[in-house]
Amino acid sequence: MSLSIDKALNPLVYDAVVVLFVLAVVALFVVGLFLRLYLTPRADDRRRQDFFTSACNVNLTPETTVGYYNNELTKPIDRIAAQLFENSFFSKNIALSMVKFERAKVAVYAILWLVAVLNRSTDLGWIAAAAQAVFSEQILSKWFRLEWLRMRFERTFDDM
Known part of the structure:
Protein backbone atom coordinates (compact mmCIF):
# COMPACT_ATOMS: atom_id res chain seq x y z
CA MET A 1 0.00 0.00 0.00
CA TYR A 69 -9.76 -43.83 18.73
CA ASN A 70 -12.10 -46.60 17.73
CA ASN A 71 -10.25 -49.89 18.05
CA GLU A 72 -11.49 -52.65 20.33
CA LEU A 73 -8.08 -53.94 21.42
CA THR A 74 -7.47 -54.30 25.15
CA LYS A 75 -3.68 -54.68 25.58
CA PRO A 76 -1.99 -51.26 25.78
CA ILE A 77 0.80 -52.11 23.35
CA ASP A 78 -1.71 -53.37 20.79
CA ARG A 79 -3.85 -50.26 21.25
CA ILE A 80 -0.78 -48.03 20.80
CA ALA A 81 0.06 -49.79 17.53
CA ALA A 82 -3.52 -49.52 16.26
CA GLN A 83 -3.79 -45.86 17.26
CA LEU A 84 -0.46 -45.05 15.63
CA PHE A 85 -1.60 -46.72 12.43
CA GLU A 86 -4.88 -44.80 12.54
CA ASN A 87 -3.13 -41.48 13.27
CA SER A 88 -0.61 -41.99 10.47
CA PHE A 89 -3.36 -42.85 7.97
CA PHE A 90 -5.45 -39.76 8.73
CA SER A 91 -2.43 -37.45 9.07
CA LYS A 92 -1.14 -38.57 5.68
CA ASN A 93 -4.50 -37.98 4.00
CA ILE A 94 -5.13 -34.62 5.67
CA ALA A 95 -1.64 -33.35 4.80
CA LEU A 96 -2.12 -34.47 1.20
CA SER A 97 -5.38 -32.55 0.90
CA MET A 98 -3.81 -29.46 2.53
CA VAL A 99 -0.72 -29.50 0.32
CA LYS A 100 -2.82 -29.43 -2.87
CA PHE A 101 -4.16 -25.99 -1.93
CA GLU A 102 -0.70 -24.77 -0.91
CA ARG A 103 0.78 -25.89 -4.23
CA ALA A 104 -1.84 -23.94 -6.14
CA LYS A 105 -1.34 -20.86 -3.96
CA VAL A 106 2.44 -20.95 -4.39
CA ALA A 107 2.07 -21.38 -8.14
CA VAL A 108 -0.19 -18.30 -8.39
CA TYR A 109 2.16 -16.18 -6.28
CA ALA A 110 5.23 -17.38 -8.18
CA ILE A 111 3.65 -16.65 -11.57
CA LEU A 112 2.58 -13.17 -10.47
CA TRP A 113 6.07 -12.48 -9.12
CA LEU A 114 7.73 -13.71 -12.32
CA VAL A 115 5.42 -11.55 -14.43
CA ALA A 116 6.36 -8.55 -12.30
CA VAL A 117 10.08 -9.35 -12.55
CA LEU A 118 10.02 -9.93 -16.30
CA ASN A 119 7.96 -6.83 -17.01
CA ARG A 120 10.56 -4.08 -17.51
CA SER A 121 8.11 -1.31 -16.62
CA THR A 122 7.37 -2.70 -13.15
CA ASP A 123 8.66 -0.45 -10.37
CA LEU A 124 11.47 -2.05 -8.37
CA GLY A 125 9.57 -1.33 -5.14
CA TRP A 126 6.66 -3.49 -6.32
CA ILE A 127 9.05 -6.30 -7.27
CA ALA A 128 10.66 -6.11 -3.81
CA ALA A 129 7.24 -6.15 -2.11
CA ALA A 130 6.16 -9.13 -4.22
CA ALA A 131 9.41 -10.96 -3.43
CA GLN A 132 8.85 -10.31 0.26
CA ALA A 133 5.37 -11.83 -0.04
CA VAL A 134 6.45 -14.87 -2.06
CA PHE A 135 9.51 -15.72 0.03
CA SER A 136 7.89 -14.94 3.36
CA GLU A 137 7.18 -17.37 6.15
CA GLN A 138 3.54 -17.57 5.08
CA ILE A 139 3.91 -18.72 1.48
CA LEU A 140 7.03 -20.54 0.27
CA SER A 141 8.35 -21.62 3.65
CA LYS A 142 4.91 -22.80 4.74
CA TRP A 143 4.60 -24.89 1.58
CA PHE A 144 8.05 -26.46 2.07
CA ARG A 145 7.21 -27.35 5.69
CA LEU A 146 3.88 -28.87 4.67
CA GLU A 147 5.51 -30.95 1.91
CA TRP A 148 8.14 -32.14 4.39
CA LEU A 149 5.44 -33.05 6.92
CA ARG A 150 3.38 -34.88 4.27
CA MET A 151 6.43 -36.95 3.27
CA ARG A 152 7.09 -37.86 6.92
CA PHE A 153 3.45 -38.90 7.41
CA GLU A 154 3.56 -41.02 4.25
CA ARG A 155 6.81 -42.68 5.35
CA THR A 156 5.36 -43.40 8.82
CA PHE A 157 2.20 -44.87 7.29
CA ASP A 158 4.21 -46.99 4.83
CA ASP A 159 6.44 -48.23 7.67
CA MET A 160 3.37 -49.23 9.67
Missing part, protein backbone atom coordinates in the same frame (compact mmCIF):
# COMPACT_ATOMS: atom_id res chain seq x y z
CA SER A 2 2.82 2.43 0.84
CA LEU A 3 4.22 1.92 -2.66
CA SER A 4 1.12 3.47 -4.22
CA ILE A 5 1.26 6.64 -2.07
CA ASP A 6 3.40 9.52 -3.27
CA LYS A 7 5.52 10.59 -0.31
CA ALA A 8 6.02 14.09 -1.73
CA LEU A 9 2.28 14.73 -2.17
CA ASN A 10 0.99 13.03 1.00
CA PRO A 11 3.78 12.80 3.58
CA LEU A 12 1.45 12.25 6.55
CA VAL A 13 -0.55 9.51 4.83
CA TYR A 14 2.66 7.88 3.63
CA ASP A 15 4.16 7.94 7.14
CA ALA A 16 0.95 6.55 8.66
CA VAL A 17 0.82 3.70 6.16
CA VAL A 18 4.49 2.83 6.75
CA VAL A 19 3.98 2.85 10.53
CA LEU A 20 0.90 0.61 10.18
CA PHE A 21 2.86 -1.73 7.93
CA VAL A 22 5.71 -1.99 10.44
CA LEU A 23 3.23 -2.59 13.28
CA ALA A 24 1.51 -5.32 11.23
CA VAL A 25 4.84 -7.02 10.52
CA VAL A 26 5.83 -6.93 14.19
CA ALA A 27 2.39 -8.18 15.24
CA LEU A 28 2.59 -11.11 12.80
CA PHE A 29 6.07 -11.90 14.10
CA VAL A 30 4.86 -11.93 17.72
CA VAL A 31 1.78 -14.01 16.89
CA GLY A 32 3.95 -16.48 14.94
CA LEU A 33 6.33 -16.87 17.87
CA PHE A 34 3.43 -17.25 20.30
CA LEU A 35 1.94 -19.99 18.14
CA ARG A 36 5.21 -21.88 17.61
CA LEU A 37 6.71 -21.53 21.06
CA TYR A 38 3.67 -21.60 23.33
CA LEU A 39 0.43 -22.90 21.79
CA THR A 40 1.81 -25.62 19.49
CA PRO A 41 3.90 -27.36 22.18
CA ARG A 42 0.94 -27.27 24.58
CA ALA A 43 -1.35 -28.77 21.94
CA ASP A 44 1.23 -31.46 21.16
CA ASP A 45 1.50 -32.33 24.86
CA ARG A 46 -2.29 -32.63 25.14
CA ARG A 47 -2.44 -34.87 22.06
CA ARG A 48 0.21 -37.17 23.51
CA GLN A 49 -1.59 -37.29 26.84
CA ASP A 50 -4.86 -38.15 25.09
CA PHE A 51 -3.08 -40.79 23.01
CA PHE A 52 -1.70 -42.57 26.08
CA THR A 53 -4.91 -42.05 28.05
CA SER A 54 -6.76 -43.97 25.38
CA ALA A 55 -4.06 -46.61 24.86
CA CYS A 56 -3.40 -47.41 28.52
CA ASN A 57 -6.83 -46.57 29.94
CA VAL A 58 -5.22 -44.19 32.44
CA ASN A 59 -6.51 -40.65 32.93
CA LEU A 60 -3.65 -38.30 32.12
CA THR A 61 -5.91 -35.39 31.15
CA PRO A 62 -9.08 -33.99 32.69
CA GLU A 63 -10.78 -34.10 29.27
CA THR A 64 -10.70 -37.16 27.08
CA THR A 65 -11.82 -37.46 23.51
CA VAL A 66 -14.81 -39.63 22.77
CA GLY A 67 -14.86 -41.77 19.65
CA TYR A 68 -11.52 -40.52 18.34
Whole structure:
Protein backbone atom coordinates (compact mmCIF):
# COMPACT_ATOMS: atom_id res chain seq x y z
CA MET A 1 0.00 0.00 0.00
CA SER A 2 2.82 2.43 0.84
CA LEU A 3 4.22 1.92 -2.66
CA SER A 4 1.12 3.47 -4.22
CA ILE A 5 1.26 6.64 -2.07
CA ASP A 6 3.40 9.52 -3.27
CA LYS A 7 5.52 10.59 -0.31
CA ALA A 8 6.02 14.09 -1.73
CA LEU A 9 2.28 14.73 -2.17
CA ASN A 10 0.99 13.03 1.00
CA PRO A 11 3.78 12.80 3.58
CA LEU A 12 1.45 12.25 6.55
CA VAL A 13 -0.55 9.51 4.83
CA TYR A 14 2.66 7.88 3.63
CA ASP A 15 4.16 7.94 7.14
CA ALA A 16 0.95 6.55 8.66
CA VAL A 17 0.82 3.70 6.16
CA VAL A 18 4.49 2.83 6.75
CA VAL A 19 3.98 2.85 10.53
CA LEU A 20 0.90 0.61 10.18
CA PHE A 21 2.86 -1.73 7.93
CA VAL A 22 5.71 -1.99 10.44
CA LEU A 23 3.23 -2.59 13.28
CA ALA A 24 1.51 -5.32 11.23
CA VAL A 25 4.84 -7.02 10.52
CA VAL A 26 5.83 -6.93 14.19
CA ALA A 27 2.39 -8.18 15.24
CA LEU A 28 2.59 -11.11 12.80
CA PHE A 29 6.07 -11.90 14.10
CA VAL A 30 4.86 -11.93 17.72
CA VAL A 31 1.78 -14.01 16.89
CA GLY A 32 3.95 -16.48 14.94
CA LEU A 33 6.33 -16.87 17.87
CA PHE A 34 3.43 -17.25 20.30
CA LEU A 35 1.94 -19.99 18.14
CA ARG A 36 5.21 -21.88 17.61
CA LEU A 37 6.71 -21.53 21.06
CA TYR A 38 3.67 -21.60 23.33
CA LEU A 39 0.43 -22.90 21.79
CA THR A 40 1.81 -25.62 19.49
CA PRO A 41 3.90 -27.36 22.18
CA ARG A 42 0.94 -27.27 24.58
CA ALA A 43 -1.35 -28.77 21.94
CA ASP A 44 1.23 -31.46 21.16
CA ASP A 45 1.50 -32.33 24.86
CA ARG A 46 -2.29 -32.63 25.14
CA ARG A 47 -2.44 -34.87 22.06
CA ARG A 48 0.21 -37.17 23.51
CA GLN A 49 -1.59 -37.29 26.84
CA ASP A 50 -4.86 -38.15 25.09
CA PHE A 51 -3.08 -40.79 23.01
CA PHE A 52 -1.70 -42.57 26.08
CA THR A 53 -4.91 -42.05 28.05
CA SER A 54 -6.76 -43.97 25.38
CA ALA A 55 -4.06 -46.61 24.86
CA CYS A 56 -3.40 -47.41 28.52
CA ASN A 57 -6.83 -46.57 29.94
CA VAL A 58 -5.22 -44.19 32.44
CA ASN A 59 -6.51 -40.65 32.93
CA LEU A 60 -3.65 -38.30 32.12
CA THR A 61 -5.91 -35.39 31.15
CA PRO A 62 -9.08 -33.99 32.69
CA GLU A 63 -10.78 -34.10 29.27
CA THR A 64 -10.70 -37.16 27.08
CA THR A 65 -11.82 -37.46 23.51
CA VAL A 66 -14.81 -39.63 22.77
CA GLY A 67 -14.86 -41.77 19.65
CA TYR A 68 -11.52 -40.52 18.34
CA TYR A 69 -9.76 -43.83 18.73
CA ASN A 70 -12.10 -46.60 17.73
CA ASN A 71 -10.25 -49.89 18.05
CA GLU A 72 -11.49 -52.65 20.33
CA LEU A 73 -8.08 -53.94 21.42
CA THR A 74 -7.47 -54.30 25.15
CA LYS A 75 -3.68 -54.68 25.58
CA PRO A 76 -1.99 -51.26 25.78
CA ILE A 77 0.80 -52.11 23.35
CA ASP A 78 -1.71 -53.37 20.79
CA ARG A 79 -3.85 -50.26 21.25
CA ILE A 80 -0.78 -48.03 20.80
CA ALA A 81 0.06 -49.79 17.53
CA ALA A 82 -3.52 -49.52 16.26
CA GLN A 83 -3.79 -45.86 17.26
CA LEU A 84 -0.46 -45.05 15.63
CA PHE A 85 -1.60 -46.72 12.43
CA GLU A 86 -4.88 -44.80 12.54
CA ASN A 87 -3.13 -41.48 13.27
CA SER A 88 -0.61 -41.99 10.47
CA PHE A 89 -3.36 -42.85 7.97
CA PHE A 90 -5.45 -39.76 8.73
CA SER A 91 -2.43 -37.45 9.07
CA LYS A 92 -1.14 -38.57 5.68
CA ASN A 93 -4.50 -37.98 4.00
CA ILE A 94 -5.13 -34.62 5.67
CA ALA A 95 -1.64 -33.35 4.80
CA LEU A 96 -2.12 -34.47 1.20
CA SER A 97 -5.38 -32.55 0.90
CA MET A 98 -3.81 -29.46 2.53
CA VAL A 99 -0.72 -29.50 0.32
CA LYS A 100 -2.82 -29.43 -2.87
CA PHE A 101 -4.16 -25.99 -1.93
CA GLU A 102 -0.70 -24.77 -0.91
CA ARG A 103 0.78 -25.89 -4.23
CA ALA A 104 -1.84 -23.94 -6.14
CA LYS A 105 -1.34 -20.86 -3.96
CA VAL A 106 2.44 -20.95 -4.39
CA ALA A 107 2.07 -21.38 -8.14
CA VAL A 108 -0.19 -18.30 -8.39
CA TYR A 109 2.16 -16.18 -6.28
CA ALA A 110 5.23 -17.38 -8.18
CA ILE A 111 3.65 -16.65 -11.57
CA LEU A 112 2.58 -13.17 -10.47
CA TRP A 113 6.07 -12.48 -9.12
CA LEU A 114 7.73 -13.71 -12.32
CA VAL A 115 5.42 -11.55 -14.43
CA ALA A 116 6.36 -8.55 -12.30
CA VAL A 117 10.08 -9.35 -12.55
CA LEU A 118 10.02 -9.93 -16.30
CA ASN A 119 7.96 -6.83 -17.01
CA ARG A 120 10.56 -4.08 -17.51
CA SER A 121 8.11 -1.31 -16.62
CA THR A 122 7.37 -2.70 -13.15
CA ASP A 123 8.66 -0.45 -10.37
CA LEU A 124 11.47 -2.05 -8.37
CA GLY A 125 9.57 -1.33 -5.14
CA TRP A 126 6.66 -3.49 -6.32
CA ILE A 127 9.05 -6.30 -7.27
CA ALA A 128 10.66 -6.11 -3.81
CA ALA A 129 7.24 -6.15 -2.11
CA ALA A 130 6.16 -9.13 -4.22
CA ALA A 131 9.41 -10.96 -3.43
CA GLN A 132 8.85 -10.31 0.26
CA ALA A 133 5.37 -11.83 -0.04
CA VAL A 134 6.45 -14.87 -2.06
CA PHE A 135 9.51 -15.72 0.03
CA SER A 136 7.89 -14.94 3.36
CA GLU A 137 7.18 -17.37 6.15
CA GLN A 138 3.54 -17.57 5.08
CA ILE A 139 3.91 -18.72 1.48
CA LEU A 140 7.03 -20.54 0.27
CA SER A 141 8.35 -21.62 3.65
CA LYS A 142 4.91 -22.80 4.74
CA TRP A 143 4.60 -24.89 1.58
CA PHE A 144 8.05 -26.46 2.07
CA ARG A 145 7.21 -27.35 5.69
CA LEU A 146 3.88 -28.87 4.67
CA GLU A 147 5.51 -30.95 1.91
CA TRP A 148 8.14 -32.14 4.39
CA LEU A 149 5.44 -33.05 6.92
CA ARG A 150 3.38 -34.88 4.27
CA MET A 151 6.43 -36.95 3.27
CA ARG A 152 7.09 -37.86 6.92
CA PHE A 153 3.45 -38.90 7.41
CA GLU A 154 3.56 -41.02 4.25
CA ARG A 155 6.81 -42.68 5.35
CA THR A 156 5.36 -43.40 8.82
CA PHE A 157 2.20 -44.87 7.29
CA ASP A 158 4.21 -46.99 4.83
CA ASP A 159 6.44 -48.23 7.67
CA MET A 160 3.37 -49.23 9.67
